Amino acid sequence: MTRSALTTPPPGAAGPRPASGAPGPGEPLGSHYSRCFGCGDRHPTGLHLKAVTPDGETVVAEFTVAEAHQGAPGLAHGGVLATAMDEVIGMSIWLFRRPYVTARLETDYLAPVPVGTTLHLRAWCTGVSGRKAYLEAEGRIGSADGPVAVRAAALFVEVGMEHFAEHGDAQTLLDEHHDYEVNP
Numbered sequence: 130m131t132r133s134a135l136t137t138p139p140p141g142a143a144g145p146r147p148a149s150g151a152p153g154p155g156e157p158l159g160s161h162y163s164r165c166f167g168c169g170d171r172h173p174t175g176l177h178l179k180a181v182t183p184d185g186e187t188v189v190a191e192f193t194v195a196e197a198h199q200g201a202p203g204l205a206h207g208g209v210l211a212t213a214m215d216e217v218i219g220m221s222i223w224l225f226r227r228p229y230v231t232a233r234l235e236t237d238y239l240a241p242v243p244v245g246t247t248l249h250l251r252a253w254c255t256g257v258s259g260r261k262a263y264l265e266a267e268g269r270i271g272s273a274d275g276p277v278a279v280r281a282a283a284l285f286v287e288v289g290m291e292h293f294a295e296h297g298d299a300q301t302l303l304d305e306h307h308d309y310e311v312n313p
């Protein structure tokens with residue numbers, strides 16, 4: 130993968146920092162927002178990704194490419210695949226139980242992905258430096274050790290919950306995240 134300097138942890142970056150209370154090995158992560166396009170179970174046309182952490186630090190999920198996800202006839206759209214990578218990376222940082230957003234997402238497409246393919250997604254954190262978290266993901270065709278079709282590297286930046294309240298829908302945020310306080 131041609132990961133850029135912007136998605137490479139600087140020397141001295143800390144390791145991943147899963148939060149106490151985050152899902153442990155073998156447990157599902159759940160959705161961070163019911164109407165999220167990537168993971169929301171109340172989104173009518175979303176990807177409906179469901180992730181599990183095998184070890185408390187990495188995250189795995191499966192994504193079966195459907196007709197609604199085509200770019201060329203019979204093949205997955207690259208933007209949809211990037212969305213799946215963004216989501217599984219976002220799910221892996223959700224293990225930190227702190228609010229982060231995608232600042233930069235780099236995606237390499239290594240093989241076409243036909244409709245009907247199940248991509249086995251995996252994401253992990255390569256380092257944390259201040260508010261910046263560095264993460265990578267891959268999507269393998271057919272099984273967890275199948276050929277790699279997509280790779281991604283990302284920079285996520287930690288924000289306060291105020292980010293979502295100020296720029297988005299504060300009431301829905303409160304409805305779904307009672308455990309966070311948002312300053313008025």
Ligand SMILES: CCCCCCCC/C=C\CCCCCCCC(=O)SCCNC(=O)CCNC(=O)[C@H](O)C(C)(C)COP(=O)(O)OP(=O)(O)OC[C@H]1O[C@@H](n2cnc3c(N)ncnc32)[C@H](O)[C@@H]1OP(=O)(O)O
Pocket residue numbers: 135161162167215216218219220222223227228229230231232233259260261284286288293301302305306
């Ligand atoms: C019910 C509600 C839901 C609740 C949610 C709960 C929490 C969930 C948590 C986790 C689950 C996540 C699951 C989601 C999965 C999908 C994720 C998405 O799709 S997120 C949407 C798309 N992304 C955006 O909309 C960001 C838009 N951008 C921004 O808001 C800002 O640009 C932001 C916050 C990224 C940075 O702005 P600044 O003003 O706070 O900070 P500055 O100083 O600019 O940047 C901080 C550092 O990062 C670097 N940086 C920022 N952007 C960069 C970039 N694009 N490339 C490289 N470096 C960048 C800067 O150079 C700076 O570095 P130096 O500290 O100086 O070393």
